[in-house]
Amino acid sequence: MTENNKTYHVEGMTCANCAAKFERNVTGLPSVTSATVNFGASKIYVEGTPTIEELEAAGAFENIAVYDDQSHQQTQQQETSENLTMFEMVKQFFINNQTLWFSTLLIVFGYLSQWMHPVDTRLSLLLFVTAIAMSGWSLIKEGLRNLIHFDFDMRALMTIAVTGGVLIGEWGEVVVVVILFALSEALERFSMDKVRESMASLMKIAPDTATILRQEQLIDVPVEDVNVGDLLYVKAGQKIALDGIVRSGQATVNQATITGESIPVEKTNGDEVFAGTLNQDGHLEIEVTKGSDETTIAKVIALVEEAQIKKAPAQAFIERFARYYTPLIMLIALGVAIIPPLVTGENWSDWLYQGLSVLVVGCPCALIISTPVSIVSGISTAAKNGVLIKGGIHLEQLSKIKTMAFDKTGTLTKGSPNVVDVVQLTDGYAYEDVMARVAALEQTTQHPLARAIVAYVEDAGITMNQTVKQVQTLTGQGIRGVFKRHTMTIGQPQLFETELATDVHEQIEMQQQLGRTVVLVKQDDMLCMLIALQDQVRPQSKKVISQLSKLGVTKRVMLTGDHVFTAKTIGDEVGITDVYANLMPEDKLRYIEQLAEIQPVAMVGDGVNDAPALARANVGIAMGGASADTALETADVALLSNDMSKLPYAVRLSRLTMRTIKWNVGIALGLKILALLLVIPGWLTLWIAIMSDMGATLLVTLNAMRLLYVKDVTSH
Incomplete structure (x- = not known):
């Protein structure tokens, strides 16, 4: 936000009509370029340099009072009352x-x-x-x-x-x-x-103070004074004050306030935690990764207001x-x-x-x-239940959805496949040397399949002391790199289509019919290895797809870069009606465009790899928004938990x-x-x-x- 763009809190707007009139009056001020009133949040966003006195004069017809938003937020966090009973509300x-x-x-x-x-x-x-x-x-x-x-x-x-x-x-x-x-x-x-x-109760989720280590002493400081990299200490029964990574300790954390998940999650060294979640037991030392105004809950509050x-x-x-x-x-x-x-x-x-x-x-x-x-009631209720809907227009569009498209990896499946089989396709090479080079090359990418292969090699105790150069990503199909004496190419079977012998074809087909994803390894000019990986279907996927079907989502489509056999196996298991496989990102976009011509379509993905398809769909729905800033920024709807269990709720609430x-x-x-x-x-x-x-x-x-x-x- 630039210096001339400022947010003010407004008190005294009694109706939507008054809010519209106040907006017109403020826009007409000589010192104002533009103004937008947010009636639901009692705020006005002003571009220009008006004084508070000028703004209050523009709202004099309703005795409107205007405050600096930052100072008022702190007061509001202290004064907001707990949920009142019906008797207390009437009183x-x-x-x-x-x-x-x-x-x-x-x-x-x-x-x-x-x-x-x-x-x-x-x-x-x-x-x-x-x-x-x-x-x-x-x-x-x-x-x-x-x-x-x-x-x-x-x-x-x-x-x-x-x-x-x-x-x-x-x-x-x-x-x-x-x-x-x-x-x-x-x-x-x-x-x-x-x-x-x-x-406003969303603002009370995260604590105002945090316990951190400074000068070898544990002290309580306002969250605004905590720096990225500080160590946060959270005891059992306390709320976590800021987003971070667990560096020591183990505890069960209730994340319902952020993700809407009712079941607490075990957190240990290396796990991500979020501001506003509750440490139910144990002791955690957390390295702070985001300032107080950059936490997930802070972004959710800001986006709900904008919505x-x-x-x-x-x-x-x-x-x-x-x-x-x-x-x-x-x-x-x-x-x-x-x-x-x-x-x-x-x-x-x-x-x-x-x-x-x-x-x-x-x-x-x-x-x-x-x-x-x-609209305001619907959006704020959704946010409290782990669904961020970024505007009334998206809420209305979601209510009309009859076709829903899903990415496979990380959406319908867990996105953490495991290597289940390694087949040597030829002799004459050292198995451990090839696997070391494969792992060294795969370490240069963050693809889920690559991470699974690296983990497999590490678990096997194979030393990865190989240096790779000239790494080349083969978009959507694989990766290539040069070692001292060898060039390694790793990719999907279609990358090597013209080089596959009949027996290799049979091996690939057998693995794919088992619902596995196949990766081939080529050393120099020789196809030497087949690696079969299997991703686990999320436990909630079948139930969610069934609930969507009952809600009238008649066309449930899978769009995946995986092989048709693997995709079909998983699609049949969870209840997908149409499977489109072997797709590049641009292919997913093309299919979304075709589906959108027939009726409104929603696309469910991870918010990163599926960005073009998410953007083109009538409603782009990103999963795991609590841990992916990209999902919060790019999608129309973000499910803050890392599974689809909130999707039927979002559809039901929109309708x-x-x-x-x-x-x-x-x-x-x-x-x-x-x-x-x-x-x-x-x-x-x-x-x-x-x-x-x-x-x-x-x-x-x-x-x-x-x-x-x-x-x-x-x-x-």
């Missing part, structure tokens, strides 16, 4: 809205006074006016300002309705409208605060629709107020009252809030989110349409109007907040 809501409850009490006394003294209404009128002043002053003030600037938002609609109601003497109903509108806004604000708290800005097509459509919807409601209300009296000569007062009621019904609060609350949005839009529009139909017989009242608006807002927010509690039941 908190009542405490935060004392003025609203006092105004409600005034209304009750006002109606009692009206009932007891029907002739002398001065006391009831005073009580009603006081209640309006207490709970509706900011609404009316902002509404009048918007009307002067021809900004016809929901506050402008409500102000016209309240003013009109007062003019025709409906004080009792007007005050109820004001109070219920204030209550509706309070509920909307409360629900968004709960969603934000859910996301909220990327609107789903459904959300963008609703916002566009709302811009035309509000003026349309005003025209309808005007028509209801003047056309019947002009045409039929009916009472002007009655139809003016009906027109004002239409304005209240048309308030777009519920419609505007219906999508962002659902539930989109279904919730559709229900919310239906509720918001349906209740309004039902209320508007009451205009025909002349039954619509301000009471019914505001109840339909508040009811819609309450229902859509509660419906969206259900997404905060969607658990992963598929992996249990």
Whole structure:
């Protein structure tokens, strides 16, 4: 982020409409080049050099307060409350809205006074006016300002309705409208605060301090002061403060906060650990590999916040629709107020009252809030369960997926094959010398097969004292290198297609039919050795593929560079419908393009080797995002655990989110349409109007907040 790009925390944005207005106001400042409001995270990203005073002036219509994000984050980490019970949540809501409850009490006394003294209404009128002043002053003030600037938002609609109601003497109903509108806004604000708290709880996962060794003493220091390379000491029962590598000790670590895995993982020397995970037993000494702002959880938090800005097509459509919807409601209300009296000569007062009621019904609060609350709830819930979804657009795309393509090695399989057979294809060479050269050459690459061969040679006790030069990678097929007296070529059978004798073909085919991967070794001009390796299918793969099938993912495709026999064996074992083998990276890309022409396709891979295919797919899903920065950066969706068990959950959550949005839009529009139909017989009242608006807002927010509690039941 450059010096002129800065993030600020914002307090006081009560609705999505207010957030959009604040964004427009800030963008219009002379000192600002561009601004983007993140309503879900209560932040604004500003390019330019405005002062905090300028930003707060731009949000004066809502009494918005602006803070430096870094300092506010530290305060927030200290102040964020634990998960509250339902009783505590209700209690908190009542405490935060004392003025609203006092105004409600005034209304009750006002109606009692009206009932007891029907002739002398001065006391009831005073009580009603006081209640309006207490709970509706900011609404009316902002509404009048918007009307002067021809900004016809929901506050402008409500102000016209309240003013009109007062003019025709409906004080009792007007005050109820004001109070219920204030209550509706309070509920909307409360629900968004709960969603934000859910996301902010991610920030509390990692400890604020770490125990490190400095000047031969163990001291506790803030995580910001820990350097890469420092030794971190973590006792049993403590959380790990920073990402690192275990250098000493052994312990069981619960990684559920990061990867969503419910089963703790054994950690010992050389294993990677993550900030925010819990050391359940034992003692660990950890070499810090990432600073506090570079840890996996820090990146996840940042990416979750960024994800909220990327609107789903459904959300963008609703916002566009709302811009035309509000003026349309005003025209309808005007028509209801003047056309019947002009045409039929009916009472002007009655139809003016009906027109004002239409304005209240048309308030777009519920419609505007219906999508962002659902999207933010879905994204933050997914992150808490080990699935990082990088935007509403990807959440919506994932819900539509019917075709899913998988890489084989490291995705469906463990990606850690073992050498299971070595066949000498010819005589006349020293076995150990050739294996030493093979291992020395394979040490120059990080391919899983290469690592397996090196491990096999080391376990056999063969000394690798060979020096290799002129190493040449044969993309997707093998590797070549020059030693003192020999040139070694190691690769897949197709690399040597023209040199294979019939008996060698038979040997290769026999190994591949057993589901093994074959690597051939050529020394100078002689094919001398066949190495057979076998990768183990992940225990979860078959179950995950079966769950995806039940979720309606009808086409499950494997894209692999391995031989067709090996690929087919594994594909049949786990439930793949289509197998495409012997593929180079560009071939995988071509197949993804072909599949995407038929219907939306997701690609599941490791985020590195499959980058082109992941990028081209409608949804790129990377596995093992907790340990691969590339996966977090390149994929649309990252499964933070190193297996696919969270994939069905991600699909299910995406569909539930989109279904919730559709229900919310239906509720918001349906209740309004039902209320508007009451205009025909002349039954619509301000009471019914505001109840339909508040009811819609309450229902859509509660419906969206259900997404905060969607658990992963598929992996249990």
